[in-house]
Amino acid sequence: xxxxxxxxxxxxxxxxxxxxxxxxxLGRFVERHFLGAISLPSLVVMLxxxxxxxxxxxxxxxxxxxxxxxAWKFTGLANFDRMLHDPxxxxxxxxxxxxxxxxxxxxxxxxxxxxxxxxxRVRGAGVIRSLFMLPIMTAPIVVALTWxxxxxxxxxxxxxxxxxxxxxxxxxxxxPSLAMPAVLISDMWTGIPFQAILLLAGLLGVSKDLKEAAAxxxxxxxxxxxxxxLPSMRPVLFIAVLLRFIESFRKFEGIQIxxxxxxxxxxxxxxxxxxxxxxxxxxxxxxxxxxxxxxxxIAVSVGLLYLVLGRRR
Amino acid sequence: MKRSRGLEVLxxxxxxxGLVLVAVPFVWILLTAFKRQVDAAxxxxxxxxxxxxxxxxxxxxxxxxxxxxxxxxxxxxxxVFTLGLGVPAGYAFARGRFAGRRFLAAFLLFSRMIxxxxxxxxxxxYYYKLHLVGSFSGMTLAYLTGLLxxxxxxxxxxxxxxxxxxxxxARVDGAGRxxxxxxxxxxxxxxxVTTVGLLVAIAAWxxxxxxxxxxxxTTAPATVGIVDLIGVDTINWGAMAAGAIxxxxxxxxxxxxxxxxxxxxxxxxxxxx
Numbered sequence: 001x002x003x004x005x006x007x008x009x010x011x012x013x014x015x016x017x018x019x020x021x022x023x024x025x026l027g028r029f030v031e032r033h034f035l036g037a038i039s040l041p042s043l044v045v046m047l048x049x050x051x052x053x054x055x056x057x058x059x060x061x062x063x064x065x066x067x068x069x070x071a072w073k074f075t076g077l078a079n080f081d082r083m084l085h086d087p088x089x090x091x092x093x094x095x096x097x098x099x100x101x102x103x104x105x106x107x108x109x110x111x112x113x114x115x116x117x118x119x120x121r122v123r124g125a126g127v128i129r130s131l132f133m134l135p136i137m138t139a140p141i142v143v144a145l146t147w148x149x150x151x152x153x154x155x156x157x158x159x160x161x162x163x164x165x166x167x168x169x170x171x172x173x174x175x176p177s178l179a180m181p182a183v184l185i186s187d188m189w190t191g192i193p194f195q196a197i198l199l200l201a202g203l204l205g206v207s208k209d210l211k212e213a214a215a216x217x218x219x220x221x222x223x224x225x226x227x228x229x230l231p232s233m234r235p236v237l238f239i240a241v242l243l244r245f246i247e248s249f250r251k252f253e254g255i256q257i258x259x260x261x262x263x264x265x266x267x268x269x270x271x272x273x274x275x276x277x278x279x280x281x282x283x284x285x286x287x288x289x290x291x292x293x294x295x296x297x298i299a300v301s302v303g304l305l306y307l308v309l310g311r312r313r
Numbered sequence: 314m315k316r317s318r319g320l321e322v323l324x325x326x327x328x329x330x331g332l333v334l335v336a337v338p339f340v341w342i343l344l345t346a347f348k349r350q351v352d353a354a355x356x357x358x359x360x361x362x363x364x365x366x367x368x369x370x371x372x373x374x375x376x377x378x379x380x381x382x383x384x385x386x387x388x389x390x391x392x393v394f395t396l397g398l399g400v401p402a403g404y405a406f407a408r409g410r411f412a413g414r415r416f417l418a419a420f421l422l423f424s425r426m427i428x429x430x431x432x433x434x435x436x437x438x439y440y441y442k443l444h445l446v447g448s449f450s451g452m453t454l455a456y457l458t459g460l461l462x463x464x465x466x467x468x469x470x471x472x473x474x475x476x477x478x479x480x481x482x483a484r485v486d487g488a489g490r491x492x493x494x495x496x497x498x499x500x501x502x503x504x505x506v507t508t509v510g511l512l513v514a515i516a517a518w519x520x521x522x523x524x525x526x527x528x529x530x531t532t533a534p535a536t537v538g539i540v541d542l543i544g545v546d547t548i549n550w551g552a553m554a555a556g557a558i559x560x561x562x563x564x565x566x567x568x569x570x571x572x573x574x575x576x577x578x579x580x581x582x583x584x585x586x
Binding site: 030031033034035036038039040041042043045046049050051052053054056057060113114117118120128131132133134135137138139140141142143145146147148149150154155156157160163189193246249250252253257271274275278279284287288291294295298299302 | 324327328331332334335337338339341342345353354355356357358398399401402404405406408409410411412413414416417420423424425426427428429430431432433434435436437438454455457458461462465489490491494515518519521522526536539540543548550553554557560561564565568
């Protein structure tokens with residue numbers, strides 16, 4: 001009995017020993033550094049396609065690189081100086097802030113309402129949730145083209161419905177003050193369900209005991225939501241707002257296709273302006289400088305967001 | 314908390330309104346795709362029209378179906394490369410400490426925050442020099458910018474659900490680390506990895522910005538091809554809606570499949586069973 005016991009204990013250890021010592025030097029190296037080795041290809045590719053281009057973009061910001069002319073030279077801060085005097089930049093920055101704050105606030109507030117509505121355990125709730133996910137899965141280009149048709153001032157459905165209830169039927173995409181609202185409305189179609197699905201996951205994690213304890217102490221539904229549900233959802237809320245923020249800074253199809261950034265530049269945010277400047281008007285150096293500005297804006301706003309929402313109490 | 318009947322009625326009323334709002338654009342696509350061209354642009358809008366397949370014939374004449382094939386090629390290439398590179402890295406990320414782990418973590422966050430427009434300008438310049446503009450390989454590489462970090466992140470989450478005890482047992486029995494990954498961890502994480510693969514495929518299929526810049530007319534995917542239906546002064550709404558249907562259907566099928574994959578029951582029974 002003792003003999004069997006000791007063999008059982010020793011045998012695995014011996015076998016593990018042989019597996020370590022076995023094989024070529026390369027095999028042994030891979031065995032020892034297995035985790036590093038299998039993550040290396042990913043790391044190399046990510047460096048090549050994101051880190052290196054990122055550094056190159058920063059470098060290009062200090063040149064007068066142009067796709068048409070082959071000669072280029074370092075021009076120091078000339079691009080940034082030009083940005084300071086560019087009459088379009090104030091509008092572009094205003095549009096960017098309008099877009100990012102507008103989409104984030106609208107999507108998150110209505111997304112929270114939708115999440116609360118979806119937080120029910122009756123039959124069919126799963127199907128209803130799946131139906132609300134369909135806009136999220138639809139290609140952004142299809143969303144943008146479809147909303148362009150909906151907003152069309154002649155054959156579009158939106159103005160037709162407005163005419164049925166005798167409301168004014170504005171020329172949405174041709175009016176500088178309505179182009180951005182049109183962008184926000186079309187964004188809400190995917191953004192609200194997106195936020196709702198994320199926030200619902202957080203809602204399901206809120207302690208039921210805590211809510212019931214508060215209710216039995218006489219708190220009404222609104223008080224329970226404000227003092228129990230919302231504070232316990234803070235981490236999820238932070239992630240949801242952060243993702244929407246980042247998404248809004250890079251929103252492209254929903255603007256380039258829906259309004260083409262117009263009329264004029266009245267709905268062009270920085271992201272689209274960089275594309276237009278660099279790849280449409282070939283001024284790569286200036287576009288790269290605006291790219292640096294965009295990265296700084298994202299870094300600063302994510303930092304502010306972290307201070308406001310992300311801090312642990 | 315006690316349920317109030319009035320509030321439940323209000324809940325369903327509001328959810329119904331929400332579902333109608335979600336449905337309206339889909340209904341527009343569905344109705345418009347099968348309308349005659351005159352009815353698709355009618356003022357005021359004409360909701361019903363004789364059903365016709367003319368819009369799909371127009372798409373065929375415009376070479377739109379070729380661009381759908383391009384979409385399929387790019388989607389398959391991107392999914393294969395993203396999973397091949399990203400899933401092992403996700404496993405490494407989930408399993409512990411190694412040189413470069415912190416760097417990888419910081420990098421995943423970084424690449425999530427930076428918009429693609431920042432990477433795409435230098436990539437375009439390289440590709441231009443290397444004559445890679447318009448090539449499928451070049452586009453696939455560019456698609457990895459966003460999708461590879463996503464894959465590493467997501468598959469790491471699934472690998473964390475696979476109990477390490479099983480791998481440790483296999484290694485005690487003499488299996489190398491590679492074998493423990495390939496034979497134990499990967500099969501157990503397979504449903505999760507499948508879900509990641511479907512999400513990557515959906516994202517690649519729907520991508521517009523990268524091919525807008527890096528594709529050539531012969532390699533452009535359907536997301537770019539559909540925009541060509543916007544003419545100088547008129548838009549062929551019917552053909553556009555028909556194209557939208559061909560872009561939507563594969564994604565909805567993949568979504569249904571991904572939902573099944575999301576049902577994770579495998580790891581729950583793995584340790585006890």
